[in-house]
Amino acid sequence: LLGLPMMPALAEEIAVQRDLFLLEYTHSKLHLLDISTARSTEMIKQFKKKKLNLSCSVNAYQLLLNDSAVGSYNTLCKLNPPLRPASDVTAIINAVSSGVIDAVTSGHQPHETDCKNVEFDKAEFGMIGLETCFAITNTALKQKMEVSYIVSLVSNNPRKILGLPTSINEQEPADLTLFDPEKKWTFTEADIQSQSRNSPFIGQSFTGKSLGII
Numbered sequence: 001l002l003g004l005p006m007m008p009a010l011a012e013e014i015a016v017q018r019d020l021f022l023l024e025y026t027h028s029k030l031h032l033l034d035i036s037t038a039r040s041t042e043m044i045k046q047f048k049k050k051k052l053n054l055s056c057s058v059n060a061y062q063l064l065l066n067d068s069a070v071g072s073y074n075t076l077c078k079l080n081p082p083l084r085p086a087s088d089v090t091a092i093i094n095a096v097s098s099g100v101i102d103a104v105t106s107g108h109q110p111h112e113t114d115c116k117n118v119e120f121d122k123a124e125f126g127m128i129g130l131e132t133c134f135a136i137t138n139t140a141l142k143q144k145m146e147v148s149y150i151v152s153l154v155s156n157n158p159r160k161i162l163g164l165p166t167s168i169n170e171q172e173p174a175d176l177t178l179f180d181p182e183k184k185w186t187f188t189e190a191d192i193q194s195q196s197r198n199s200p201f202i203g204q205s206f207t208g209k210s211l212g213i214i
Contacts, residue, residue: 002070002073002120004120004121005121007080007081007082009036009037009039009040009084009088012035012036012037012040012081013037013039013040013043016032016035016040016043016044017043019032020043020044020047020054023047023052023053023054024047024050024052027052027053028053029053029054030052030053030054030055031054031055031056031057031161032044032054032055032056032057033056033057033105034057034058034059034080034081034105034107035056035057035058035062035092035095035101036058036059036062036081036082036084036088036092037084037088037091038087038088038090038091038092041091041092041094041095041100041101042091044056044095044100044101045095045098045100048100055102055103055161056100056101056102056103057101057102057103057104057105057158057161058092058095058096058101058103058104058105059079059081059104059105059106059107059129060104060105060106060107060129060132060133060136060137060140061079061083061107061127061129061136061200061201062081062083062084062089062092063089063092063093063096063104063136063137063140063141064089064136064139064140065077065083065089065200066083066084066085066086066088066089067082067083067084067085068086069083069200070083073119073120074200075116075117075118075120075123076116076127076198076199076200077127077200078116078120078123078124078125078126079107079125079126079127080125080126093140093141093144096141096153097141097144097145102153102157102161103153103154103157103158103161104133104137104153104154105133105154105158106129106130106132106133107126107127107129108128108129108130108133109124109125109126109127109128109129109198110126110128110194110195110196110198111124111126111196111198112196113197113198115198116198126198127198127199127200127201128192128194128196128197128198128199129199130194131187131191131192131193131194131210132187132199132201132206133154134150134154134177134179134208134209134210135185135187135206135207135208135209135210136201136206137150137153137154138150138181138206138207138208139206139207139208141153142181142207142208147181147208150181155177174214175213175214176213176214177210177212177213178210178211178212178213178214179208179209179210179211180208180209180211181207181208182207182208183207183208183209184205184206184207185205185206185209186203186204186205186206187199187201187202187203187204187205187206188202188203189202
């Protein structure tokens with residue numbers, strides 16, 4: 001439609017299918033990053049029924065944005081995996097809600113301004129995502145699940161997948177985040193602590209905000 005090289009869903013789905021078959025054959029451990037299509041989630045769902053050591057995650061931006069956000073060649077929305085049709089976004093949200101997708105990641109890829117202020121096909125892939133990850137996830141999912149489950153998607157579940165401790169114990173280091181799940185706010189450039197500004201969410205209103213860390 002835009003006259004640009006394609007990144008079809010099939011490219012992802014072939015890779016997912018290959019790795020799932022290899023997992024089943026080797027009885028190893030597999031984590032699939034950046035799932036973005038309905039067919040990928042369906043294949044993962046079927047293989048999880050086989051009780052394999054399988055987990056997967058999705059970038060937060062896939063929960064709110066679809067391919068219409070690219071609009072008139074908006075390079076801030078040049079992402080990898082690319083934004084998919086609204087039907088895929090719905091499938092991704094359903095897969096998160098049902099537990100097929102185990103975790104939500106920030107997809108944080110900072111770039112200097114010159115990497116995005118070019119023609120679409122020459123622009124770098126990616127957006128910053130650390131400061132909006134919880135806000136995006138909470139906004140997209142708050143009507144479908146409890147905030148405790150949303151917190152697990154972005155904190156405890158990734159730690160479990162990586163084999164990191166998830167409990168808070170005396171005399172041991174801990175990373176804590178203070179947040180308000182009901183706070184309504186608009187993301188502006190003033191909120192960005194990163195040196196990069198490559199986010200399509202500037203000006204976007206969210207429900208839920210991270211307030212600080214300990």
